[in-house]
Amino acid sequence: MTLMRHSLKSLHTELANGSLTASDLVEASLKEIERVDGQVKAFLKVDHEGARAVAKHIDENRSAKRGLLHALPMALKDNICTDGLTTTCGSKLLANYTPVFDATVTKQLRTHGSILMGKLNMDEFAMGSSNENSGFFPVHNPWDLERVPGGSSGGPVAAVAAGEVFFSLGSDTGGSIRQPASFCGVVGLKPTYGRVSRYGLVAFASSLDQIGPITKNVEDAAYVMQAISGYDPMDATSIPQDVPDYLSALTGDIKGLKVGVPKEMMGEGIDPGVRAQIQKALTQLEKMGAIVEEVSLPHAEYAVATYYLIAPAEASSNLARYDGVRYGMRQEGKNLLDLYLETRSQGFGDEVKRRIMLGTYALSSGYYDAYYLKAQKARTLISQDFEKIFAKYDVVVGPTTPNTAFKFGEKTDDPLTMYLNDICTIPANLAGLPAISVPCGLADGLPVGLQVFGKAFDEATLLRVAHAFEQETETLEAPTLGGSAV
Amino acid sequence: MSIQKEDVYKVAALARLKLSEQEAIQYTNQLNDILQFAEKLNELDTTDVKPTSHVIPVSNVMRTDEVKTSLSQERALFNAPDQQDGFVKVPPVFEEE
Numbered sequence: 001m002t003l004m005r006h007s008l009k010s011l012h013t014e015l016a017n018g019s020l021t022a023s024d025l026v027e028a029s030l031k032e033i034e035r036v037d038g039q040v041k042a043f044l045k046v047d048h049e050g051a052r053a054v055a056k057h058i059d060e061n062r063s064a065k066r067g068l069l070h071a072l073p074m075a076l077k078d079n080i081c082t083d084g085l086t087t088t089c090g091s092k093l094l095a096n097y098t099p100v101f102d103a104t105v106t107k108q109l110r111t112h113g114s115i116l117m118g119k120l121n122m123d124e125f126a127m128g129s130s131n132e133n134s135g136f137f138p139v140h141n142p143w144d145l146e147r148v149p150g151g152s153s154g155g156p157v158a159a160v161a162a163g164e165v166f167f168s169l170g171s172d173t174g175g176s177i178r179q180p181a182s183f184c185g186v187v188g189l190k191p192t193y194g195r196v197s198r199y200g201l202v203a204f205a206s207s208l209d210q211i212g213p214i215t216k217n218v219e220d221a222a223y224v225m226q227a228i229s230g231y232d233p234m235d236a237t238s239i240p241q242d243v244p245d246y247l248s249a250l251t252g253d254i255k256g257l258k259v260g261v262p263k264e265m266m267g268e269g270i271d272p273g274v275r276a277q278i279q280k281a282l283t284q285l286e287k288m289g290a291i292v293e294e295v296s297l298p299h300a301e302y303a304v305a306t307y308y309l310i311a312p313a314e315a316s317s318n319l320a321r322y323d324g325v326r327y328g329m330r331q332e333g334k335n336l337l338d339l340y341l342e343t344r345s346q347g348f349g350d351e352v353k354r355r356i357m358l359g360t361y362a363l364s365s366g367y368y369d370a371y372y373l374k375a376q377k378a379r380t381l382i383s384q385d386f387e388k389i390f391a392k393y394d395v396v397v398g399p400t401t402p403n404t405a406f407k408f409g410e411k412t413d414d415p416l417t418m419y420l421n422d423i424c425t426i427p428a429n430l431a432g433l434p435a436i437s438v439p440c441g442l443a444d445g446l447p448v449g450l451q452v453f454g455k456a457f458d459e460a461t462l463l464r465v466a467h468a469f470e471q472e473t474e475t476l477e478a479p480t481l482g483g484s485a486v
Numbered sequence: 487m488s489i490q491k492e493d494v495y496k497v498a499a500l501a502r503l504k505l506s507e508q509e510a511i512q513y514t515n516q517l518n519d520i521l522q523f524a525e526k527l528n529e530l531d532t533t534d535v536k537p538t539s540h541v542i543p544v545s546n547v548m549r550t551d552e553v554k555t556s557l558s559q560e561r562a563l564f565n566a567p568d569q570q571d572g573f574v575k576v577p578p579v580f581e582e583e
C-alpha cells in the first residue's frame with residue numbers, strides 16, 4: 001500500500017518507532033498534491049512553507065507530548081478560518097480575505113499535532129451539490145475526472161479520495177460532507193448539531209451548519225471526531241455534553257442492533273444500481289446479527305422544500321455582512337449604497353445570488369408566514385418522524401444519494417433538479433441528527449454510499465455500525481491518477 | 487402565488503443586489519419554479535404544530551462580564567479595503583447638494 005493510503009493508526013505506530021518522521025509525511029503529501037492536483041483541483045491554496053516549518057518543529061522536538069493526530073498532514077475546507085492563511089469560501093468576494101484568528105476546530109487540530117497543508121475548494125459559500133459553483137474552478141472526481149465530486153465539500157473529499165492528505169474537515173448544511181463522500185468512495189460524518197464548535201466556520205445556514213471529518217476509513221473518522229468534539233464557549237449553540245471515547249466504540253459487534261430502513265428512501269427515485277448495493281449492505285448487516293426492519297418517515301418527501309426555504313432564508317441574513325466595507329472585495333461606487341450594490345453584484349456568483357433572492361423573498365413581509373414559518377413547522381414534523389423511529393430503533397439506514405456521481409453540466413441548467421440530489425441527506429440537518437456515509441460498493445464502476453443516521457449525540461453508535469460494516473466490506477480505493485503514487 | 491419580474495427587482499433591491507434585465511428574467515423563472523415546488527408544504531396540516539427555529543434546545547447562554555484581551559486595532563483592520571486613522575473608510579453617506 002502506498003504511504004498516503006496508510007491508516008492513522010498505522011501512521012501513529014510508524015511515527016512512534018521512528019520509521020517515519022513528520023517531514024517524511026509532509027513531503028509525501030506535497031509530492032502527491034504536485035502529482036495529481038492539476039487534475040483533481042481540490043486545493044485552492046497549498047501552504048508549502050507553513051507545513052514544512054511545522055514538520056521540522058515536530059521532528060526537532062521528538063520528546064514533546066504527542067497529540068491524537070500527531071504529525072499528520074491534513075487540509076481544511078476553505079470556509080474554516082485559518083489565521084494567516086486565506087479563507088475564500090470559494091468566492092471571488094473573499095479571494096483576498098486572510099483571517100486574523102483560527103476557527104476552534106483549526107485550533108483543536110493544531111493542538112493535537114496535525115499539520116495544515118492548505119485550503120480546499122468548495123461550492124461558493126457551500127451552496128451546491130457538484131462543486132460547479134466554485135468561484136474559481138470546479139473540483140474533479142478522482143474516480144472519473146469527467147464527473148463531479150459532489151458538493152459542497154468537493155475539495156475536502158477529493159483530496160482524501162486521491163490520497164493528497166490523510167484526512168480533511170468539511171462542513172455539512174444539507175449533505176455537503178456525506179453526498180461528496182458517497183460520490184468519491186470515502187467516509188464522511190456529519191455530527192449532531194452542537195457537537196462540534198462552529199466558531200470560525202463561515203456561516204451559511206446557522207441552524208443547520210455542522211463541521212465534520214472526511215477520512216479513508218471509519219477508524220480514522222473516530223480519531224478526528226475525538227479531536228474536534230466538545231463544548232466551546234465561543235459558540236453559543238455548542239452543547240455541553242460529555243464526549244465518549246470513540247475509538248473504544250469500535251467493537252465490531254452489532255448483534256441485536258435495531259436498524260430501521262425508511263421505505264421512502266428505497267423507492268422509485270433511487271437509481272436501481274444504488275438500491276441494489278444498499279440492499280446488499282442491509283443483508284450484510286442482518287448476517288452480522290442486526291435486526292433490519294422497514295420503517296416510515298412520512299414527512300421525508302417535504303424535506304427538500306422545507307430545506308430550500310429555511311437554508312436560503314438564513315443565508316440571506318448571514319450573507320448581508322458582505323458589503324465591501326470591512327473585509328473582502330470592494331467595488332467602488334459613487335456613494336455607499338452604490339458600493340454595496342456593485343460589490344455584491346460583482347462578488348457573488350449566480351447560485352449565491354439566487355439563494356439570497358429566494359431567502360429575502362421568503363422572509364419578506366407578506367410572505368413570511370406562507371413560506372418561512374410554514375417551513376419551520378414542517379421541520380418540526382420531520383424531527384418528530386425521527387423521534388418516533390428512534391424510540392424503537394438504534395439507527396436508521398438508507399442510501400446517501402439517489403444516484404452515483406454525475407457528469408459536469410448534467411444538472412446545471414435547472415437548479416431544482418440539482419436540489420433534489422440532496423433528498424436523502426437533508427433530513428439529518430433539519431432534525432439536527434448525526435449521520436455518516438460509508439462506502440458500500442460500486443454501481444457502474446462508481447462508488448455508492450451507505451448512510452447511517454443516529455440519535456442526537458450518539459455518534460459512537462454510528463461509528464460502531466459503520467466500522468463493523470466496513471470490516472465485512474471490500475475496501476474501495478480511487479483509481480491511481482497519473483502513474484505510480486507516493 | 488406567482489412572482490413577477492417587478493417583485494424580483496424589489497427583492498434584489500432589499501438584498502442589495504443589482505440585476506441585469508437578463509438576470510431578472512432568469513431569476514423570475516427559476517424562483518417561480520422553486521416556489522411552486524415549495525407550495526407542496528401546503529399539503530401539510532400544521533395548525534397545532536410549533537415552528538422549529540433551533541433543533542437542540544438551548545436557553546440564553548450567559549458569560550461573566552470580564553475584561554479580556556481582544557484583537558488589536560491593527561489586526562482588526564487587517565482586511566479593511568480602505569482605512570484612515572484607525573477607522574474603516576467608506577464613500578460619503580450624505581452627498582453635498
